[in-house]
Amino acid sequence: AQSVTQPDIHITVSEGASLELRCNYSYGATPYLFWYVQSPGQGLQLLLKYFSGDTLVQGIKGFEAEFKRSQSSFNLRKPSVHWSDAAEYFCAVASGVWIKAAGNKLTFGGGTRVLVKP
């Protein structure tokens, strides 16, 4: 069974500093990997996704993530954090093979809440 671990429950970062959020996954085959962001009281917005190809993926809002197969990781980074980046971030994994009967189910990590200090 696939699983996702986000080791950091909370991270506090100063505005303008860099940010890295960790994500480790467990999945037997090639996974689809995702990062979602959830602002307070809102739904989930897709930041970026990795399916194949270049292991460094660019997303919206200046975020990027790097897929490292050898480490089973898909860490999210941003060079300079803005106050509006305060939110909860979720890493997720899905099957890399579309199975029509079963759908394409996502497994989420527990989330990392990011606080931004002025």
Add this chain to the structure above:
Amino acid sequence: NAGVTQTPKFQVLKTGQSMTLQCAQDMNHNSMYWYRQDPGMGLRLIYYSASEGTTDKGEVPNGYNVSRLNKREFSLRLESAAPSQTSVYFCASTDRSTQYFGPGTRLTVL
């Protein structure tokens, strides 16, 4: 193009009451999903519908039922609400690779 919509946004129930959460998508997606979100646990899949006319259990289906009314709509029903079902519920639909989420329903069961 509204994406995924959910009603209601907020609901308070008493233990034992029933209710249905509604979800609709206008992206012509085949697959739809219901998740619940609890602090520290991320999102957990309750039920999903891979295509119109099919539904299947996810990770935490107990206490819930679903109906895929047509390609657009996927409802979640709580027949006899319990305090353990206090949560935020999200509906999602997928274009085979990426899931798109609704704004959520915050449910409190007293």
